[in-house]
Amino acid sequence: MPCEHQHRVLFWGILGVIVLRGVMIGAGASLITAFEWVLYVFAAFLVFTVIKMGLMADKTYDVGASPVLALARRYLRVTDGLHGERFFVRRTTREGGRPVLHVTPLFLALVMIEFVDVVFAVDSVAAIFAVTTDPLIVYTSNIFAILGLRALYFALADLVHRFH
Numbered sequence: 001m002p003c004e005h006q007h008r009v010l011f012w013g014i015l016g017v018i019v020l021r022g023v024m025i026g027a028g029a030s031l032i033t034a035f036e037w038v039l040y041v042f043a044a045f046l047v048f049t050v051i052k053m054g055l056m057a058d059k060t061y062d063v064g065a066s067p068v069l070a071l072a073r074r075y076l077r078v079t080d081g082l083h084g085e086r087f088f089v090r091r092t093t094r095e096g097g098r099p100v101l102h103v104t105p106l107f108l109a110l111v112m113i114e115f116v117d118v119v120f121a122v123d124s125v126a127a128i129f130a131v132t133t134d135p136l137i138v139y140t141s142n143i144f145a146i147l148g149l150r151a152l153y154f155a156l157a158d159l160v161h162r163f164h
Contacts, residue, residue, distance in 0.1 A: 009113065013117070016110070017146050025125055028138075029138070042126035043130065046127060077093075124145075
């Protein structure tokens, strides 16, 4: 993704993350309130993810072969190239036809950011509920961490060209 588009994708990604984390934390808090034993399920899930990460430490991940990306390409009309900073464009599919809504690769980048956040949120939300079950503290700590990561991303993006 070109550098000039990163801010826009991350901006909308952060807004999506704020909403998704709120939903996940609300659901987790409701589950814990109703069934306290769910904390043990969260703990088992965290142990499982640590083991899985240890087993897959030496493997590389090809984003282009992602099942989420393949699913999005299968069900959405995707343009071949970027169209500025736009996520959606209207294009005619055949001559004289009506314009049809297409998504751009920039939107696919946003979809991948949201999917990766959901994957990370599952274990981070489970971990923070082990510390406290107060939904306000859980939510605000998650949001501050996300905003800190966004700032760190842009700081590292500025510094990366200085390393050899």
